Amino acid sequence: MDKIVVENLSLKYSDGTESLFNINMNIKANLITALIGPAGGGKSTFLRMMNRLNDLADVKEVTGKVLIDGENVLDPDIDVIALRRKVGIVFSRPLPLPLTIYQNLTYGLELAGEKRRSVLDEAVERSLKLAELWDEVSDRLKDPASALSGGQKQRLCLARSLVLEPEIILLDEPTSALDPVATAKIENSLVELKKQYTILIAPHNTQQAGRIADDVAFFLQGKLIEFGPTEIIYTRPTDQRTQDYITGKFG
Numbered sequence: 001m002d003k004i005v006v007e008n009l010s011l012k013y014s015d016g017t018e019s020l021f022n023i024n025m026n027i028k029a030n031l032i033t034a035l036i037g038p039a040g041g042g043k044s045t046f047l048r049m050m051n052r053l054n055d056l057a058d059v060k061e062v063t064g065k066v067l068i069d070g071e072n073v074l075d076p077d078i079d080v081i082a083l084r085r086k087v088g089i090v091f092s093r094p095l096p097l098p099l100t101i102y103q104n105l106t107y108g109l110e111l112a113g114e115k116r117r118s119v120l121d122e123a124v125e126r127s128l129k130l131a132e133l134w135d136e137v138s139d140r141l142k143d144p145a146s147a148l149s150g151g152q153k154q155r156l157c158l159a160r161s162l163v164l165e166p167e168i169i170l171l172d173e174p175t176s177a178l179d180p181v182a183t184a185k186i187e188n189s190l191v192e193l194k195k196q197y198t199i200l201i202a203p204h205n206t207q208q209a210g211r212i213a214d215d216v217a218f219f220l221q222g223k224l225i226e227f228g229p230t231e232i233i234y235t236r237p238t239d240q241r242t243q244d245y246i247t248g249k250f251g
């Protein structure tokens with residue numbers, strides 16, 4: 001099933017940079033879709049379009065559609081708060097709030113009006129288990145999040161996006177600040193999570209996409225060059241530029 005359908009999406013920033021050119025892409029539910037390509041290709045811009053985070057950026061012109069469950073989220077009338085609950089995001093730098101581990105997770109729910117302790121407790125446990133962090137922190141939820149290691153902080157950020165029960169999770173180079181062990185934990189968690197969620201990731205490198213992605217989209221200078229199942233893109237891409245990128249001829 002297509003969870004996200006992107007139609008003729010183009011974006012120009014105010015400084016004139018054309019960062020997305022006529023992107024068409026169908027993103028399936030319960031899969032991991034990876035956006036790969038060299039820096040500046042438009043991956044982060046594309047991710048931010050999915051939950052309208054570009055509303056905060058200096059964007060001059062957007063055309064086309066981003067249909068999520070059939071609804072165009074670029075429509076100015078949509079409920080952006082509800083959209084951002086449905087489409088969570090994890091960034092590359094693990095930046096928990098300067099609160100306890102527990103409060104980092106309950107903050108968003110409390111803002112949304114949830115006060116029942118049992119509901120909050122349950123949400124905290126559920127999201128920490130999904131992010132594969134529960135076993136390491138269950139006996140110290142009252143500790144400041146700043147006491148966690150980098151890898152634990154990033155799993156906390158992942159848990160924080162899960163606590164609001166999204167349907168789609170966006171991850172923008174979530175392991176770029178992590179060591180290989182911490183990276184593997186996040187990757188394992190994502191492979192589990194795709195059973196319940198739609199996952200869209202700009203991976204740290206092409207190897208990471210190869211390990212976890214079902215579908216791969218190759219972005220180059222704002223254009224979607226090629227999109228398809230990972231094994232096809234990685235073994236017999238149709239476009240020479242994809243081939244050159246995958247084989248490390250440019251980076």
Ligand SMILES: Nc1ncnc2c1ncn2[C@@H]1O[C@H](COP(=O)(O)OP(=O)(O)O)[C@@H](O)[C@H]1O
Nearest residue numbers: 013017019038039040041042043044045057058
């Ligand atoms: N907020 C912004 N304002 C102006 N230009 C931007 C902004 N964000 C990104 N860009 C430009 O858009 C292009 C795509 O950037 P980005 O989406 O960050 O690519 P990637 O994530 O693939 O590295 C780049 O040329 C970048 O400089």
Ligand SMILES: [Mg+2]
Nearest residue numbers: 043044045202
């Ligand atoms: Mg980026």
